[in-house]
Structure formats: structure tokens, C-alpha cells
Amino acid sequence: MDRIETMRALVAVVHEGSFTKAAERLQMSPQLVSKYVGKLEEQLGARLLQRTTRSLHVTEAGARYAQRAELLLDELADMDQQLGNFQQEAKGELRISAPVSFAAKHMGPLISDFRQTHPEVTVDLKLNDRKVDIVDEGFDIALRIGRLRDSSLIAKPIAPIKxxxxxxxxxxxxxxxxxxxxxxxxxxxxxxxxxxxxxxxxxxxxxxxxxxxxxxxxxxxxxxxxxxxxxxxxxxxxxxxxxxxxxxxxxxxxxTPPPFTLYAVYSHRTHLASKVRAFIDFIDGYFGDPPYWDGF
CATH class of the missing domain: 3.40.190.10 (Periplasmic binding protein-like II)
Structure with a gap:
């Protein structure tokens, strides 16, 4: 039995709280979902769910396994997405928020070089030193400087800021x-x-x-x-x-104080638009290691 399918089944049951709702999410029968979870428990030699006729509870082992399994499934989906986008040309409007001074001094050449590589992408760059809400304000990417706190956003380190x-x-x-x-x-x-x-x-x-x-x-x-x-x-x-x-x-x-970090922050790891993925890949390493502005 496919280990990936058994992990998907467990994660769906943990999220939905029942086999029936998990089956609807996965578009399969509740019996098959139950079979997948049972097979996974058999393979692992551990009880992942406690079932009664009226309730379903996730065991500690089940919660831990589901959490790790979800991360792995996200990584697999991300890999599939990247491979699926490999032949696709990045296109459309890319909305970016960036700190005022950093963008004014260092992002002009970056944007020019990026558009030469991806001419079908237009860039709407907004300069602001406040912390924007990426989702509510409609940004694809925000560049932020600091030591980021825990967040549901994805933050990719780009360069140290001394x-x-x-x-x-x-x-x-x-x-x-x-x-x-x-x-x-x-x-x-x-x-x-x-x-x-x-x-x-x-x-x-x-x-x-x-x-x-x-x-x-x-x-x-x-x-x-x-x-x-x-x-x-x-x-x-x-x-x-x-x-x-x-x-x-x-x-x-x-x-000298410990350096901060310049991050590229975006909202989703999976199903990432090709224009966003293209920019994230392009800016990674663009400023050098160490960054060229530290050469004094």
C-alpha cells in the first residue's frame, strides 16, 4: 500500500476530526480512509487514533506523526509544483513591498536584471518601512529586515544586514x-x-x-x-x-551588534505562482556572499 496515500489519509482525519469528512476531502470512501490509517498503524506498530462508535481521538504518537507527515507532504507538493512550472514562463504583475532605503539604493538593478530574464513579468514595487500585511494588502512578496518572529508566512533568508x-x-x-x-x-x-x-x-x-x-x-x-x-x-x-x-x-x-537578516517573505509554500517562484529564485544570492555593500 502506498505510504504517501496512508499519510494523506491520516493527516486528513486529524484535520477533519472524522473519517467521513476526511473521505469527502480526499474524494474516497470512509472505508478506504479507515483501511489506509489501519495499514499505517500496522506498518508503524503504533496506535495513531483511538476510535469508538461515538468519538475519535488522536493519540500523542498520531499527533506527532501527522505533524511531520504534513510537512513532508507539503515538501512533495512543492517539488511537484516546481517541476510542473519548470516549462512555464513566469508572467503577470508581481506586487512587492520593500524597505524604503534598501530598495532605493539596491533594488533598481535587481528589478532591471529580473525583467530581462523574465520579460513577461511586470513589477509593482511599493516602498514602505512599516510591516505590511501581505495577504490583506495584496502583496505577492515582502522584503523585510530584522529577526522575524514565528509566523504562518514563509521567510527565505536573502542576505545578512550588518x-x-x-x-x-x-x-x-x-x-x-x-x-x-x-x-x-x-x-x-x-x-x-x-x-x-x-x-x-x-x-x-x-x-x-x-x-x-x-x-x-x-x-x-x-x-x-x-x-x-x-x-x-x-x-x-x-x-x-x-x-x-x-x-x-x-x-x-x-x-558591532549581531547582524539582522534580509528576508523575502511570502504567504504560501505550495501552489506558488511561477512569477513569485521566479523572483525568489532570482534574488537568492543576487547581492553576493558577503553582500557587496560590506566591502569597505
Whole structure:
């Protein structure tokens, strides 16, 4: 008996709570569903369901097996979908949400190269630093930076996002260069308002600094730092070029916070549209390892 069919039967029964409803979902008879589950229990040597004439209960072993079986079935369906789409040309409108500064600096060439490879796909790119609701707002993909919490969404890591403390040479000449994190209390700090402060080990020292500017745009904060307004904590994809040109100096590099991650987030693993799969495959590795913006 096909092991895949027996797993499908068990997963359907666990989800539906009865053999009859599971049979309707699978478009087979309740007797055959029961036979599949019984055969699976026989193969495993374990009771997966407790049956009485009035009720059906999933055993601990059954719940664990069904959970793993569902993941495996999803992976098999995903593989079939990818193979089925292999000969299909990606086409249609692809709606993407992305962070403002990252997209403005780094996504123009990406979108251009992607469309050269997939000319039948048009891209509607919306720039926003807030966390959009992909499903409710009709996005196919969202690029997000951070440490993602548990979610029903699929999140594919794309690139590490390093943070760097930096200030202009003129500011450091006037105010002094901090040698230790505690020295930050004596400086002006240019704070990004959306930064998850709890995720930054330097936060306790930065909180003691004078917050001379708070802004929700990293490009503006970086420009203010270049102009000598204070010390900024910015991702290297924004500040890297200025550091490379000598307009900013990286500070306390031995205390650099752990990197965040750039993720491509989408709503479904199975039955993924070819345009979405094409973009996910294209962006994977596009920025290099390490990313090109870290080359300073």
C-alpha cells in the first residue's frame, strides 16, 4: 500500500476530526480512509487514533506523526509544483513591498536584471518601512529586515544586514572618539525611530547618549552624521559607501551588534505562482556572499 496515500489519509482525519469528512476531502470512501490509517498503524506498530462508535481521538504518537507527515507532504507538493512550472514562463504583475532605503539604493538593478530574464513579468514595487500585511494588502512578496518572529508566512533568508556605529571625522575631532561603549553617553546620537532597541546590545549605552535627532529614515540620519551632527547606528547597505569614501568612520567595531537578516517573505509554500517562484529564485544570492555593500 502506498505510504504517501496512508499519510494523506491520516493527516486528513486529524484535520477533519472524522473519517467521513476526511473521505469527502480526499474524494474516497470512509472505508478506504479507515483501511489506509489501519495499514499505517500496522506498518508503524503504533496506535495513531483511538476510535469508538461515538468519538475519535488522536493519540500523542498520531499527533506527532501527522505533524511531520504534513510537512513532508507539503515538501512533495512543492517539488511537484516546481517541476510542473519548470516549462512555464513566469508572467503577470508581481506586487512587492520593500524597505524604503534598501530598495532605493539596491533594488533598481535587481528589478532591471529580473525583467530581462523574465520579460513577461511586470513589477509593482511599493516602498514602505512599516510591516505590511501581505495577504490583506495584496502583496505577492515582502522584503523585510530584522529577526522575524514565528509566523504562518514563509521567510527565505536573502542576505545578512550588518549595523555599524559611525560618525564624521570632523565630529570626532571636535567631540573625541569613543574608545568603549560607555563613552557613548558623552556623545550626540542620531536615532532611527523604527529600530528594535531591545535587539541591540549597545542599547543601554545609546540610551544614555543625547538624542539630538530622531528620524524614521536612515538616509537622512546618515547624511546628518556626514554633516557632523553626531553618531549614527546604521546598516552598512546605507552607510558603507560613505565609510568607503572617508566621509564617515566606523566606531567600536569590536562591539558591532549581531547582524539582522534580509528576508523575502511570502504567504504560501505550495501552489506558488511561477512569477513569485521566479523572483525568489532570482534574488537568492543576487547581492553576493558577503553582500557587496560590506566591502569597505
Amino acid at each position: 549595523l555599524v556605529l559611525c560618525a564624521s571625522p570632523a565630529y570626532l575631532e571636535k567631540q573625541g572618539t569613543p574608545a568603549y561603549p560607555k563613552d557613548l553617553a558623552d556623545h550626540h546620537f542620531l536615532r532611527y525611530s523604527y529600530l528594535d532597541a531591545q535587539a541591540i546590545p549597545l542599547n543601554q549605552h545609546l540610551q544614555r547618549a543625547r538624542h539630538s535627532l530622531v528620524c524614521n529614515n536612515g538616509d537622512l540620519l546618515t547624511q546628518a552624521a556626514i554633516a557632523g551632527a553626531g553618531i549614527a547606528l546604521q546598516p552598512t547597505f546605507i552607510a558603507g559607501d560613505a565609510i568607503k569614501r572617508g566621509e564617515l568612520v566606523a566606531l567600536l567595531t569590536e562591539h
